[in-house]
C-alpha cells in the first residue's frame with residue numbers, strides 16, 4: 371500500500387484526535403526511521419521522548435523476545451520475579467524509597483494526585499475533601515478528566531466537563547506566586563521541571579531550588595512530572611538534579627521501557643507512598659513481568675551506554691548550532707540537554723510549514739503550540755548525525771525569505 375492509501379484508511383476509520391505529518395513509518399533503527407516508500411528520516415521527536423534509547427534497541431528487543439516467551443502477565447494478585455528487581459534497581463538509580471508501577475503517564479499522574487490527597491487527610495490533617503493541589507499554567511500532565519480539569523489549554527478541555535475540583539493554577543517559573551497560593555489546605559505543588567508540551571519553557575535559574583524550600587517550609591509535597599524531562603533527556607537522569615534538589619514524589623514514564631511498552635512509575639518517599647494500603651489503588655497491567663523486564667533493561671542501557679552524558683554534550687552542540695540561524699522570524703533557540711525548542715515569531719505564520727519542509731528533506735519533528743518546533747532526538751545521536759540534521763535545518767529554516775511578510779515585533783521574552 372502507498373502513503374495515500376494508508377492516510378485515506380486512517381481518515382475513514384480512525385477518530386481524528388491527532389493531526390500527524392503525512393508520513394507512514396514502518397521501520398526504525400537507532401535515530402533513523404523509514405516510511406512505507408522506503409525513504410529514510412532522522413527522528414527528532416523520539417515519540418515525545420519515549421524512545422530515548424533509540425528505535426528498536428537490540429538489547430531491549432532481546433529482552434522483549436525472551437521475557438515474552440517466559441511470562442508476560444500475572445496481575446498483582448500474585449507476585450512475579452521481575453517486579454522486585456525492577457523496584458530495587460529503579461529506587462537505587464533514582465534514590466527513591468518506594469515505587470508504584472502503572473502503565474501510561476496520565477495514570478502515574480492520577481496515582482500521584484490520589485496519593486497526595488490521601489497523605490493530606492491522614493498525615494497533614496486537612497479537613498475531608500478540602501485538599502488543594504497547586505499546578506502551573508500551560509502545564510501538560512495528560513488527558514484524563516481530572517488532569518484536563520487543571521489544564522489551561524482550552525482545546526484540551528472544551529466540552530469535556532464537568533471537571534474535578536481541588537486545583538489552583540499559578541504562573542510557571544514564579545516562586546513568589548507559589549508562596550502566595552499556598553493555604554493550610556494545600557497538599558502538593560505539581561510542576562514539570564521544563565514545560566515540554568508548552569514549547570520547551572525553561573524556568574529561571576534556581577526556580578526548583580526555591581520551590582523546594584517553599585514546599586518544605588509549608589509541609590507541601592513537591593511533585594515533579596518528569597515523564598518527559600526524566601531518564602536522561604535534559605542531560606541528567608532526572609532534571610531535578612540541575613537544581614541539586616530532590617522531589618517528594620516524581621512521576622516518570624515514556625522512556626522507561628525505551629519505547630517498547632507502556633510503563634510508568636510513581637517514585638516517592640515512605641511517608642507519602644506509605645499511605646496506600648491494599649485495595650486502595652491498582653492496575654491489572656501495572657508492574658507486569660514483561661514491562662518490568664523491559665524497564666530494567668532500558669534503564670541499564672541509559673546508564674551503561676552513557677546516554678545521559680551524551681544528551682548533555684550533544685544537546686549543547688545541537689543548541690549552539692541552532693543559535694546560528696539568522697532567520698529574523700526565529701525568536702529564540704533554547705534547551706537543556708537534548709530537549710530543545712526553536713520558537714518563531716507569530717509573523718512567520720506557524721511552525722507547521724517548517725516541519726513539513728524538514729520532513730521533505732529527511733528530518734522528522736513536530737510543532738508544539740503553533741509557533742515552536744521541538745527537537746528531541748534519541749539520546750544516542752552522534753555529532754555527525756547532528757551536523758547532518760543542522761545542514762537540513764539551515765537549508766529549510768536558515769535563510770527563509772519572508773520579504774512579503776510583516777517583520778516581527780521583537781517584544782520581551784517570556785522569561
Ligand SMILES: *Cc1c(COP(=O)(O)O)cnc(C)c1O
Pocket residue numbers: 418474475476477479510511512513562566567595596597598599623624
Ligand atoms: C507525555 C506526558 C504525560 C502523559 O503521558 P501519557 O503516557 O501520554 O499518558 C504527562 N506529563 C508529561 C510532562 C508528558 O510529557
